Amino acid sequence: MSWYEYESAAERKAAVQRKIEKRRKRGEHFEAFDSPKGTKLTSSFWGQAWCRHLENYCGYENRLPKGRTYLRQGNVYNFSTDGGKVSAEVAGSDLYTVEISLAPLPPAAWKKIKDECAGKVGSLLDLLSGKLGDHVMKIVTDPLTGLFPRRQEIRHGCSCPDFADLCKHQAAVLYAIGVRFDQDPKTFFELRGVDPSELIAVSATALTGPGGAEADELAGEDLSALFGIDFAAPDPRPVPTTAAAPPAQKGSSKKTVAKKALATPAKQGKGRHPGPS
Ligand SMILES: [Zn+2]
Structure with missing residues (x-):
């Protein structure tokens, strides 16, 4: 990376942080995902099995490492799950909304x-x-x-301009799911609807x-x-509210996730989610 590129990346990062602070001041919930600090991203059976399963999906291998780094750098915010759905916001060049859904088993x-x-x-x-x-x-x-979803049973979308099947923001949230299984393994079964x-x-x-x-x-x-x-007791995890559907904002981040094909069942089989690896 050249000095110019480094500087502009740093400026973008600072601009995103200012945006986060502004939203917090407006009273919006904005919670950083607690990512592990040690060498291992996950340590439980379910967390590790999830990450291994992801890494076996054909075509994900190029984007997953960047996602791990993004997660470790603390770029994932407002992670929440609701039934088979996961949503989060990820800080990159801008703030992007990621949504992931798992089909019920x-x-x-x-x-x-x-x-x-x-x-x-x-x-x-x-x-x-x-x-x-x-x-x-x-x-x-x-x-x-x-129990783990086959590739066609998992759909993911991001509001960023990267049209790759799996951008680094989605990859970061996929790994965050594994970390959440370390913290609360019951989430895995909730995501699969069993x-x-x-x-x-x-x-x-x-x-x-x-x-x-x-x-x-x-x-x-x-x-x-x-x-x-x-x-x-009632589920202590944050109840997904604004994280899944943040208020519309000015700027490029307001593109809807739907744009990047959070594939509906009717859209499946169109090549974005090829068969199991
Ligand atoms: Zn993205």
Whole structure:
């Protein structure tokens, strides 16, 4: 990078920070995503498995490293999830809105996973903390039949002018999802539209017969201590409100995400989201 380019990049960055401060002063919620400071981006089973899964998507390899850097540099703001949707704002040359959606796991696929894992997951605590035997681990991480979305089941869009299938802002948010799984692994199951306790209920039924009472007892065990989250209490994560649809602003950042094909189901199969890698 030449000195001129370096200087203009620094100026753009400072301008974006001023924009953020201005919005904060207007009372807008603007929270930086808490990205890890250590050498490892993710440390839990679900967080690491998510990142590995992303890195196996064909065609993502060139953009993902830049996304990791963006995340580590603290450029992701207002990260929120709502059902199968994730939204965030990412600071780059401007502030951009990223939206990602995951299709729900098809009921037949979920049933197959539950059948195959029956009796093999000890408790919800084991499941969420990734204490799983090789057999279950293989089932849930299978790239085609496991819990992780196939490439055509994940859609993403960004309001930036980069027309690449995956820009660095989207890549940063994809990695932020993995970090969120470290903090709250239940989010993974929410994004896929399935209830993880069903996996335990099926297992408990197989182990102890109908009723699965054992599963209920195990379900709440030590989860708060492990993840710092009270699973019995209302979801403490920020409720997505303005982050998903920030008020329209002047300037280039107000282009809608739809422009970059947050592909609707009707648009799928048009080549933006080719088949599984
Ligand atoms: Zn972008």
